[in-house]
Amino acid sequence: MSIWQSVRMALDAILSNKMRSFLTMLGIIIGVVALVVLVSLVTSTSDSVTSQVEALGRNLLNVSVLDDKENPIKLSELRDIADLPEIRAAAPLAQFSATGKNGHTDEDLNVYGTTAAYGEIQGLELEGGRFLKTTDVDNSAYVAVLSHDAADALFGRTDVTGESFSLDGRTFKAVGVLEEDDSAFAMLLGTKNVYIPYTVAERMSPAAAAVSTLYASAEDEDSMDDAEAALDDWLLHRLKLDEDAYMLINQSSIMDAMGTIQQTLAYLLGGIAAISLLVGGIGIMNIMLVSVTERTREIGIRKAIGAGRGSIMLQFLTEALMVSLLGCLIGIALSWVILQIVTFAARSIELTFTMSAGVVALAVGFSVAIGVLFGIYPAHKAAAKHPIEALHYEG
Amino acid sequence: MAEIIRLTDVCKTYSIGGEEVRALDHACLTIRDGEFVGIVGPSGSGKSTLMNIVGCLDVADSGEYLLDGQSIANYSERELARIRNRKIGFVFQSFNLLPKMSAEENVELPLIYQGVRASERRRRVAEALERVELSARAKHKPFELSGGQQQRVAVARALVTRPSLLLADEPTGNLDSKTGMEIMRLFHELHASGNTIVLITHDENVARQASRRVHILDGRVREVEA
Structure with a gap:
């Protein structure tokens, strides 16, 4: 079975249960929004501060005699x-x-x-x-x-x-x-x-x-x-x-310190957001397990007409991955809207909040990893079902 | 004529609640290309087990099963799925169509698992639906079809891969007698055009329509002279 076929089957399954799919996605959406918005806020703010400090001169020494x-x-x-x-x-x-x-x-x-x-x-x-x-x-x-x-x-x-x-x-x-x-x-x-x-x-x-x-x-x-x-x-x-008796401040060491603080903050907030993404992943696994049980008969039928373990595995794994990726895309779009609104609200202090390609890539990568990680167990459970028992399942 | 199925001394034992149940006891059966065989037996006689083994949904404990001259022992699950996909067309008592797919999508499914190209799939699905006279209802979902129509979709799904063997398990069991007759007429037509059909039923009247009858009782298979 081709990837394209499994994507189509996954989409059909997701669309046939819109409310449930959306609620499952919501966990990922919130996680991605938290990740992208928080990291973007930190990096945009500190980029702007850094450039202003830089304008003060990176080769500046300041002495206060006490x-x-x-x-x-x-x-x-x-x-x-x-x-x-x-x-x-x-x-x-x-x-x-x-x-x-x-x-x-x-x-x-x-x-x-x-x-x-x-x-x-x-x-x-x-x-x-x-x-x-x-x-x-x-x-x-x-x-x-x-x-x-x-x-x-x-x-x-x-x-x-x-x-x-x-x-x-x-x-x-x-x-x-x-x-x-x-x-x-x-x-x-x-x-x-x-x-x-x-x-x-x-x-x-x-x-x-x-x-x-x-x-x-x-x-x-x-x-x-x-x-x-x-x-x-x-x-x-x-x-x-x-x-x-005196204080000597090196402007570039301030810059370095600020860089470290910014990075720590980004990691910290990113980490918290990653935890919420993880929770979203558990939600996906939960719903996929329910879905596998509900669709036991469907799995039996598919196996009887010739779907192998691999095809069933691919179908359910693709479904988990699609839920997580769709959630991720919606989350990124939502993050963009939120950052536009924040930028508009902060226009008086001339701060522009932008989404870096890096954080988008991070969000997509994380969502894919979560879709696969939390999709594998339910998909395996589906693929391992015995065709005869699955066919006689009365759900 | 070539042998499609040859079962030799096939045994299968289940343990249900700690008790050993011998579902098949040294069963022997040979079915040739183009035959229409009815397998009759009361419930608990082992006919479901026989169908599962013939249909490659399960493997025998002992004995030999040759399908199209190929021995089915020691195959992996993956290979069994492949054989089911290419050589066997199932028709079930409860139709077993996927409820969220239209008739044509249901018929298309085995071809997807076979990896047939889209244009070829479309052609063969149309052909199979034509064969069961349901072209007009191709876009309908199972719940929009009558029982008889659903079973005809299931027959089309079984036919679409051009299998060596059409395996029908109580195909008229969920239908009223008039629609049951229609489905049987369809099987006769398919038999006439060269398909090999194995029909499993508890109903002697249905089985009598087959060109050859086999009885199964307590796991033992016995030919019935016509």
Whole structure:
């Protein structure tokens, strides 16, 4: 008997008992939806987060000084760090809030005091004008670079290069405007930012009196570990060999950690979903066993007119497999619909939930395995029936 | 004429509830090509066991059974299924059609197990249904057919593989006498066109219509002179 014939027979059997077939499939449908949706949610979310972290720079080192041992790190020492052969650039960051004023518009702004290197380290993109220059820092020039939202808040527009505004009463000239940053991180940290020379920040806020936060970049991603070691070595010696006096964070190690968390989460949720698929498989076996008993006479007739063990086995195994595969296809379609709905609901945070080919393949593979695994015993039971007894079965 | 069936000293014992029942006791029987043989016996005489063995649904404990010159001892279940499929056409008392399939699908089934191609299957199914004069009801399911029609579908299913032997077990048992007569007339026609038919019955009147009668009693087979 050909595969095609057994598929046809299986379809006939499934369709002749629609309600029962559907309920049996439901176990598989729920299992597949759980598997595909959960895994897709985890991978899509973390892909999006990963790409945003990646946008922050994969070759970024971040230092927080917790205890400067009565000897604050000076701006001039940043040059020593930048001169380390493993480090490409280093920049301090001092943050405080200030009130920005333009005409009658008042706005609370995040002010960052930093140097020219910061723009390059963070990969900041400009919409117009320029970023801070080393001469601005050296001359303590009252110039500022505004974020897109800060410019919009103060001026109501963003082509404001060359115009003046005030920060806590001091007059600054806007020299550049950054491109709009709508990443989830920017939303979290605030988007109304102003960047001014570190030397000017020193005069405006005690936060800039000593360098307590600094960023450094490695030559490239591959030399991150060397750069981290070199910076760590420099800090250790600078801060009297007290390794608790500072915190050095390697952006790529965050990425690695996030990758591990994402994978663990995907395995965990996938595992839970797999258990529900397994339960669906037991449902298939249960119904197949009932069906084999109910159809004992049919098996007897088929055997009498010449169906061998193999044909009967194939017929019932195909039926179990079809139930599980049809359930799987319905489940995948349903998962797609659910992910579309979630994507629509989450459109404000610009997250797109997609189904990866990998998880679809996993669901199909798992369903096939379950159909075969839980179909074999009932199919064997059907095939092993003795034709005479089966023919005389009164069910 | 060639021998289709030769049973020599065939014995079969069942144990029912710990008690040994000798269903066939050194049974001997020879049936030639083109014969129409009626096997008559009361219930419990062993005729069902005889039919099961002749029909290759069961294997004898001892003795020899040659079907078409082939010995049926020591065959695997798979091979027995193949022989049933190709050499024997069954007609049962209770029709035994698959209730969810139409008449033509029921007739087609043995050909599917034989692996016959679809176009050839269609041709032969149409031919077999034509033979039993049911072409018009090919698409009907068994429950839409009368008892006599169902039995004719069963005959068509038995004929469609062009078997060496048509094995009918009480084919008129579930039919009223008029339809029973119709089915018997069909068997006569099939016999006339060269088919070998073995008809098993408890009814002497039915058996009398066969060209040769064999009695079975307590597992022993005895020829009846016509």
